[in-house]
Amino acid sequence: MLDLKFIREHPGEVRRAAELKRVDLDLDDLLRVDRELLDLKQRAEVMQAERNQNAKLVPKATPEERPLLIQKGKDLAESLKAIEPELRAHEDALKQLLLRVPQIPHPSVPVGRDDSDNVELRREGTPPTFDFTPQDHVALLERHGWADPERVARVSGSRSYLLKGDAARLEWAILTLALDTLADAGFEMLSTTALVRPETFVGSGHFPGGEDQVYKIEGDDLMLAGTAEVPVNSLYAGEILPHDQLPVRYAAYSSAFRSEAGSAGRDVRGLIRVHEFKKVEQYVMMHADETAALDMFAAILANAERILQALELPYRVVQNCTGDMGAGKVLMYDIEAWVPSEQQYRETHSCSYLGDWQARRTGLRYKGEDGRIHFAHTLNNTGIAAPRILVPFLENHQQADGRVRIPEALRPYLGGREYLGQP
Numbered sequence: 522m523l524d525l526k527f528i529r530e531h532p533g534e535v536r537r538a539a540e541l542k543r544v545d546l547d548l549d550d551l552l553r554v555d556r557e558l559l560d561l562k563q564r565a566e567v568m569q570a571e572r573n574q575n576a577k578l579v580p581k582a583t584p585e586e587r588p589l590l591i592q593k594g595k596d597l598a599e600s601l602k603a604i605e606p607e608l609r610a611h612e613d614a615l616k617q618l619l620l621r622v623p624q625i626p627h628p629s630v631p632v633g634r635d636d637s638d639n640v641e642l643r644r645e646g647t648p649p650t651f652d653f654t655p656q657d658h659v660a661l662l663e664r665h666g667w668a669d670p671e672r673v674a675r676v677s678g679s680r681s682y683l684l685k686g687d688a689a690r691l692e693w694a695i696l697t698l699a700l701d702t703l704a705d706a707g708f709e710m711l712s713t714t715a716l717v718r719p720e721t722f723v724g725s726g727h728f729p730g731g732e733d734q735v736y737k738i739e740g741d742d743l744m745l746a747g748t749a750e751v752p753v754n755s756l757y758a759g760e761i762l763p764h765d766q767l768p769v770r771y772a773a774y775s776s777a778f779r780s781e782a783g784s785a786g787r788d789v790r791g792l793i794r795v796h797e798f799k800k801v802e803q804y805v806m807m808h809a810d811e812t813a814a815l816d817m818f819a820a821i822l823a824n825a826e827r828i829l830q831a832l833e834l835p836y837r838v839v840q841n842c843t844g845d846m847g848a849g850k851v852l853m854y855d856i857e858a859w860v861p862s863e864q865q866y867r868e869t870h871s872c873s874y875l876g877d878w879q880a881r882r883t884g885l886r887y888k889g890e891d892g893r894i895h896f897a898h899t900l901n902n903t904g905i906a907a908p909r910i911l912v913p914f915l916e917n918h919q920q921a922d923g924r925v926r927i928p929e930a931l932r933p934y935l936g937g938r939e940y941l942g943q944p
């Protein structure tokens with residue numbers, strides 16, 4: 522959501538942002554509803570003033586005048602009441618329209634239609650060359666008895682997963698390394714729920730629009746979030762925080778649930794795209810200062826890179842184009858790790874800066890040093906998401922004898938072992 526004053530004064534910029542982000546927004550309709558609402562509010566104010574004025578006359582009126590004045594007061598009260606439903610309807614309509622207004626992208630964002638127009642910024646690490654025929658992660662899991670896809674499919678259907686033995690240990694070792702790395706970077710750990718109220722998805726910006734991605738709980742006003750960003754973004758909903766409580770920096774662990782509606786046929790094998798996964802989420806709420814926020818964006822990006830470097834995974838950083846960044850973002854970079862079996866980089870992290878777009882939807886405010894109330898700025902980035910990260914991990918670190926090499930930084934989390942699996 523953007524400031525209505527900004528929308529009124531910069532309709533061209535807002536229209537452009539909607540076009541670039543391919544957001545379906547009828548700005549003329551929004552501006553019309555806005556004008557009509559202002560008119561209704563003014564009419565109501567005039568009537569209210571007249572009513573107050575009239576009420577003051579009653580005590581001083583003569584016995585002859587008094588009945589007329591009292592009747593006039595009733596008529597004004599009636600006409601005020603009559604305008605109420607139309608005024609409420611316009612307020613609701615405007616709120617719904619405002620929720621669809623996209624954030625203005627940063628000038629550095631490349632214009633494009635979809636992820637094929639994202640721009641590679643840099644590559645880190647070198648994809649491995651194997652002097653043997655490498656296996657994909659599904660075959661590696663199978664070889665070591667680290668998964669049981671048939672049985673878990675019987676229990677949970679498609680896009681489910683189960684890790685066994687050392688692979689399950691590996692998943693938690695990587696999650697814990699990520700949490701430790703983020704703790705060292707000053708991020709406070711949260712362990713939180715994915716079970717949330719629908720309005721939290723409006724606050725984060727997933728709704729309206731992302732409803733089909735979300736599992737709903739039958740008979741409860743609860744849904745399952747696809748990222749801890751959703752519950753964490755609403756923790757302080759409606760509050761006004763003291764200036765010195767910001768920046769709030771969380772490393773929030775939660776399960777994440779996604780219907781993956783619309784992904785039929787994509788990544789149907791293995792661990793890349795499952796219905797329930799584990800994620801450590803970097804979430805920041807900070808002062809409304811774009812320069813400082815862009816520094817924070819660089820910091821949360823660097824945190825994720827530090828984790829990938831500790832895991833010794835080759836990766837690249839791409840800047841998302843206007844057509845692949847979503848409505849709420851000012852700026853967005855994805856990090857993609859090398860997947861040998863696909864001979865391509867695949868997304869493992871997604872780093873976003875949203876300005877005050879989420880804060881306006883959620884009511885995240887703080888008292889500035891100027892004594893005024895400001896909407897906060899929010900950012901988020903993946904710390905690590907499992908089991909997807911196991912795909913590049915297992916494939917890049919596989920050895921000729923099938924064992925998986927454990928990078929130095931991860932060994933302390935696996936009892937010091939240098940390899941997992943038997944040759």
Ligand SMILES: Nc1ncnc2c1ncn2[C@@H]1O[C@H](COS(=O)(=O)NC(=O)[C@@H](N)CO)[C@@H](O)[C@H]1O
Binds near residue numbers: 749779793901907
């Ligand atoms: N269906 C899925 N299965 C497994 N991992 C997934 C799935 N969907 C997303 N992920 C992982 O979660 C990461 C973050 O997801 S995201 O939608 O791109 N971005 C967010 O959720 C943001 N809150 C930043 O984390 C992805 O980069 C990917 O590594």
